[in-house]
Amino acid sequence: MPYLGSEDVVKELKKALCNPHVQADRLRYRNVIQRVIRMPKLDQWGQAEVLNFLLRYQPRSEEELFDILNLLDSFLKSSSPGVVMGATKLFLILAKKFPHVQTDVLVQVKGPLLAACSSESRELCFAALCHVRQILHSLPGHFSSHYKKFFCSYSEPHYIKLQKVEVLCELVNDENVQQVLEELRGYCTDVSADFAQAAIFAIGGIARTYTDQCVQILTELLGLRQEHITTVVVQTFRDLVWLCPQCTEAVCQALPGCEENIQDSEGKQALIWLLGVHGERIPNAPYVLEDFVENVKSETFPAVKMELLTALLRLFLSRPAECQDMLGRLLHYCIEEEKDMAVRDRGLFYYRLLLAGIDGVKQILCSPKSDPSLGLLEDQAERPVNSWASDFNTLVPVYGKARWATISKYQGPERRGPELPNAASFATSGPLIPEESKETVQELPDSGALMLVPNCQLTAEYFEKTWFSLKVAHQQVFPWRGAVHPDTLQMALQVVNIQTIAMSRAGAQPWKAYLSAQDDTGCLFLTELLLEPENSEMQISVKQNEPRTETLNSFISVLETVLGTIGDIKS
């Protein structure tokens, strides 16, 4: 037990926390909390532990909540960073229904966080920077006036500089954009190539909002003719042109000349893409591509060759006279002499497409040249504080969300609440159903009364709405052993025209899935599959929007057959 003070207080706390009726016995719990909070002379480790315990408490009323917050207020000003961050997290979690309280707390913690960012201890600095980034996801303007604190200094280690550049990119606003861009521009010519490239990508990020200034800076950088700079600038241009079509003109004017300075695969692909899509505005586009075609035999990267094929074909549509000859040569090379099968296939595909007629080519290759709405979609990632409040002051921001997701797989199957993954994220590549079972699945009792319509796709919202409006028509349990393989099950259901709306990940406990099917008379069958962790059976609940018993029974038997087959496979 951590050292919290006198013995009897520790005993009381232990008793209160072990009491299974703790939530019911709230008066006693509250008294214990008061005593704990007001305990004098608790050292910083005890304070941090207490703040951690209090995370589990759910205040019953608003005044109780504000009582506790008032008592904890002094901890926010502690000199120990662990205590300050623990108190902040507790505030954020307790006040989850009061966004203005959360914002207040984040304003109060600005000072300590900034002090930690300039601390002598590099490790503390890094942890603080990760948390600053976390806060900026929800409150982008929070640190904008303190942008100077995030300027990189020469002696800092690389990982801190990268974090600072990311922060600078996220706190840009109208007042500080000039200075921030100047600072980033200075970093672009840094001796360390990695850092310079990170700075250029950051400028690319800012360019989505402040396009003109950034494009100007990037064009100047092209003038330096440095290989590692030019390749990243061209990649940034490619992404920018897709999201902000208004800068296409400026980009096209800046491009000529940079083909001499690009040697790596990513840069070449970006340049070739730009030449293909916007080639009509770049006067010497065909000649640059011709250079690539001349050297295609010595080109080592197959990705570049694929991009070259597509780009040349696109350019051919807008400038046929100049490109016809080299397109022919390129196709000849790709089909006859190329050893990489993917490139060859693409060459062959384009050749046959051309044979089919120029209209077909236009239809397929003339895709939209930009998609500004994609930029808006990404920007809407301004998440509410509650989505990350429970990760504050833990190791999650330090690793980053993406890496934490891979790490937590190691922690073993934890108890997770039922999750409904996005309807859009279907796993299309799953293990193929072995041949024998495919046949058994297809030999379904071809109940003449039931014909399920293929490809009837319901949206998730519609499913939810309909689900809640209907009553359960049929419920049964189905014997089941072990875990479910969602991909296999999904594919098997697809074969019999039952669509999966949502399915939990493999290993989730409890495991759930929601299915929908529609028969040719328009009758909808909505199904829920539920597998509890300790049970050895799967619970099936079916709702039907028109009460028809025979079709319902047929549907149930189809479902049972599929489940039975899948159940047999994995054992």
Next chain:
Amino acid sequence: MISQFFILSSKGDPLIYKDFRGDSGGRDVAELFYRKLTGLSGDESPVVMHHDDRHFIHIRHSGLYLVATTSENISPFSLLELLSRLATLLGDYCGSLNEGTISRNVALVYELLDEVLDYGYVQTTSMEMLRNFIQTEAVVSKPFSLFDLSSVGLFGAETQQSKVAPSSAASRPVLASRSDQSQKNEVFLDVVERLSVLIASNGSLLKVDVQGEIRLKSFLPSGSEMRIGLTEEFCVGKSELRGYGPGIRVDEVSFHSSVLLEEFESHRILRLQPPQGELTVMRYQLSDDLPSPLPFRLFPSVQWDRGSGRLQVYLKLRCDLPPKSQALNVRLHLPLPRGVVSLSQELSGPEQKAELGEGALHWHLPRVQGGSQLSGLFQMDVPGLPGPPGQGPSTSAPLGLGPASLSFELPRHTCSGLQVRFLRLAFRPCGNANPHKWVRHLSHSDAYVIRI
């Protein structure tokens, strides 16, 4: 709550290893950590690493790695604070924290770890509580003597033994060894400021930041009350005004939890009863508005001839400190473009040194007096220097001639102007002579960068 704690030398040799929870699964965790650390790619942070089900979090202190492992998702701030506190504690007990002192005091370190952490939970890190339990005594390499005055740069008649102590005076074990009863009661108070400056290529000041700390190291028995008086006119925050002049201002202050602040508002006096050992009494910071001019200004002029590959850099360094002050150990580090072949130099003073190393120019000036100007002319051959196309000589800086960074120490000087007026002890500890009080003000550069 930590699972294992170990200390590695800078080469990865384990000096201390303590397993609190026994869940290492038979693996050599220290070896695992070091391999992972050295195998990291450039942009991954080494501060927190992960392997299997274990998180490794560490700090570097005097070249040593202090590492803690945990399998839970705990607060990084608490853990880093714990590691720093352990480093300070070990420093207090052994005198200073480095490979030598740790290897001499292995038993003491293990005893300390036993008392501080129980089954991975922190029990206490306060010197007060710990001294009741720790029996082992520290082993020091050589006895402390006030005759080691050669490291202090003073001149002539001012060298009086009672007025000056070498900078290593504070680095001895805090707790008295039982045999040595003639322990001097001393207290050391340091006002240390770190200065970060960024100057643009046109000479304008982009950023200036001062981070200050008042650190106390007390060898007095605990419970001695002391009062520290700071400059009365110093104001906190932008709107406060005290005294008649522009005054000394800081933006923010924060205090240690044991400091009593009743007299702070009125007379800027801090009262506290410090435990033995090290303590940071007050932290403050100041940005953007320094009362005194910046200590150094650099006036570079660059000429390079692309045709012949000759690069000439003339650096004029002006020190703007008051004439009586000086800066010590001034080093200027100037990265150079790739492929620099030779260097010829003309320096304005005999004790300066300049050399080429690791793609940069290092100019070393051991002592710079306030108000003086020093210059150096450096000529280099850089064949094949890339840059904007153009013939003939140009005066713009070539690519790769990086920002100049200065590092220096300013003894007896604080950039913010904050000074300690007095340090008084409330009562005389029984039996011993008047305790010695040493107060030191020091500023040093954190990141002083001047762009070319």
